[in-house]
Amino acid sequence: MNYAISHDQRLPLYQRLHDELAARIADQHWRAGDAIPTETELVKQFEASIGTVRKAIDMLVAEGMLERFQGKGTFVRRARFDSSLFRFFRFQSEAGERRIPEGRILRREVMPAPTAVAAALRQPAGTEVIHLSRLRLLDQKPLLAESIWLPKEKFSALLEIDTAEFGDLLYPLYEERCGQVVASAEETLIAEAVSDVHARLLQLQPGAPVIVVERLALGYDRQPLEWRRSRGPADQFRYHVEIR
Amino acid sequence: MNYAISHDQRLPLYQRLHDELAARIADQHWRAGDAIPTETELVKQFEASIGTVRKAIDMLVAEGMLERFQGKGTFVRRARFDSSLFRFFRFQSEAGERRIPEGRILRREVMPAPTAVAAALRQPAGTEVIHLSRLRLLDQKPLLAESIWLPKEKFSALLEIDTAEFGDLLYPLYEERCGQVVASAEETLIAEAVSDVHARLLQLQPGAPVIVVERLALGYDRQPLEWRRSRGPADQFRYHVEIR
DNA sequence: GAGTGGTCTAGACCACGGT
DNA sequence: CCGTGGTCTAGACCACTCA
Numbered sequence A, B: 001m002n003y004a005i006s007h008d009q010r011l012p013l014y015q016r017l018h019d020e021l022a023a024r025i026a027d028q029h030w031r032a033g034d035a036i037p038t039e040t041e042l043v044k045q046f047e048a049s050i051g052t053v054r055k056a057i058d059m060l061v062a063e064g065m066l067e068r069f070q071g072k073g074t075f076v077r078r079a080r081f082d083s084s085l086f087r088f089f090r091f092q093s094e095a096g097e098r099r100i101p102e103g104r105i106l107r108r109e110v111m112p113a114p115t116a117v118a119a120a121l122r123q124p125a126g127t128e129v130i131h132l133s134r135l136r137l138l139d140q141k142p143l144l145a146e147s148i149w150l151p152k153e154k155f156s157a158l159l160e161i162d163t164a165e166f167g168d169l170l171y172p173l174y175e176e177r178c179g180q181v182v183a184s185a186e187e188t189l190i191a192e193a194v195s196d197v198h199a200r201l202l203q204l205q206p207g208a209p210v211i212v213v214e215r216l217a218l219g220y221d222r223q224p225l226e227w228r229r230s231r232g233p234a235d236q237f238r239y240h241v242e243i244r
Numbered sequence C: 001g002a003g004t005g006g007t008c009t010a011g012a013c014c015a016c017g018g019t
Numbered sequence D: 001c002c003g004t005g006g007t008c009t010a011g012a013c014c015a016c017t018c019a
Helices: A013-026 A039-046 A050-062 A082-088 A115-120 A152-160 A171-178 A196-202 B013-026 B039-046 B050-062 B082-088 B115-120 B152-160 B171-178 B196-202
Strands: A066-069 A073-076 A102-112 A128-138 A141-151 A184-193 A209-218 A224-233 A238-243 B066-069 B073-076 B102-112 B128-138 B141-151 B184-193 B209-218 B224-233 B238-243
Touching: A013 A039, A013 A050, A039 A050, A050 A066, A082 A209, A082 A224, A082 A238, A102 A152, A115 A224, A128 A152, A141 A152, A141 A196, A152 A171, A184 B209, A196 A224, A209 B184, B013 B039, B013 B050, B039 B050, B050 B066, B082 B209, B082 B224, B082 B238, B102 B152, B115 B224, B128 B152, B141 B152, B141 B196, B152 B171, B196 B224
Parallel strands: none
Antiparallel strands: A066 A073, A102 A128, A128 A141, A141 A224, A184 A209, A184 B238, A209 A224, A238 B184, B066 B073, B102 B128, B128 B141, B141 B224, B184 B209, B209 B224
16 A cells, blocks of 8 residues: 655655654554554655654654554554652552552533633533542542543543443543543643632641642544543642753 | 764664763863754764764754754753743733842851752762852742752852842853853652741741742753752642643 | 664755855 | 755664564
8 A cells, every 4th residue: 555645745754754644543543552564664655765764753752652662563652641640649558559549430410511621622612511520549548639521522421331330540441432542631730728628528627738730631633532620638749850 | 083982882873972972061062052063074073974973963952952953053052941930830020021030149158968958969968068048039029938059069159259249040150150050950849838937038828838849950961060949839839741 | 584673874955044 | 155954865784572
């Protein structure tokens, strides 16, 4: 098979190749975990030289969409950042190790998207969304209170499952039940005094400081899939970053 | 001139080239703002092909040590993140724009390094350090309270200047007076209730939540140059990050 | 041993910045 | 115009994985 590359001819070939490969990942022509064709195969398909093909793949590796394994092949990377709360909170079990916290769905409802949610999900105001209220616990102790909003259109399959069956991680559920793969995310952190509702949920003193993590999860095509607001106690918060 | 590359022969050539160029930036053989030799010149000096030279330079660009300008050359990048507090705090002046806050040195002293400071600076316990206590203000209003520790050995020139002459940015001062260039940094964020001392400095209610940013500043050779702890009001805190 | 990605070469021509 | 970095080619050989 021989692919004509449809993009703007003025763009460099490696860029057009990059875009073409990215599009095939986005439309799940190749799925997470799949091997993409070998470099020599791509050379034939796209009539480019090996160096050009490698440059396009290099870019996708740098962007986190592909992973290379010498001798094995190049694979579509499976994002695994549901445990990203560890990046912000030093939660650990009583035994000291890091475990996936228990996820307990407190409420599930369909509603018109509140203004802020519609804006975050880039949907028209009033679009129907699924709202989940969720508590995450370790050793029976509450760690995080989460509000999760999903566009109903893409995630209506979730309404047909008992919330007790949701499990502790939602992203695998989104993938299995709704065919929606989370590829990247943007997170915003702020600090605030805890509200009465969340103080009760998290067993904190009224007015205690909490860190709020707002996460917009995106698909491979960078369409917003989920907007989530997680609150945790500020004394458990710790974040490390390297800057240049 | 022809450079023999001294590194482990088992390493790829582009890696050895990368290390060699990085070393020359670290020892200030080339300084911030300088152009490094052209690609064709490096090809001759190192007896490598253009592709290999480009790969080494690509890495250094990705690491933030070099910048390329087509038609002009490749330059040692000047790190400019003293304004990085804007990454964590949405400080702005009354007029709404972002200005460099005033820096006011409250105290300067020489002391044996406290344990945590010695560890951060990777110095033996009890090494003499310079400690600066500094307040940063915008429109006369205190924004940040900072404690800054510097190894006395490298920064003793600072003891000879009146602290009123320090100016609002310290890194240019380090460069001009002490020949120390900050190339990168690691920052750790935590939240805590403000102490009485800092509450008074920052004009906050006792016990109000503050965000603490601990920054370890490193030279091009990744030696620790400065350790700094900055406290600011949590209600001014906001941080955005993209994850994959 | 066959097939994969990793390293490296020695050129060519293009696009951009300054003179 | 010349010199810079940017793109691209068509190979060669090496290192690793797996049957």
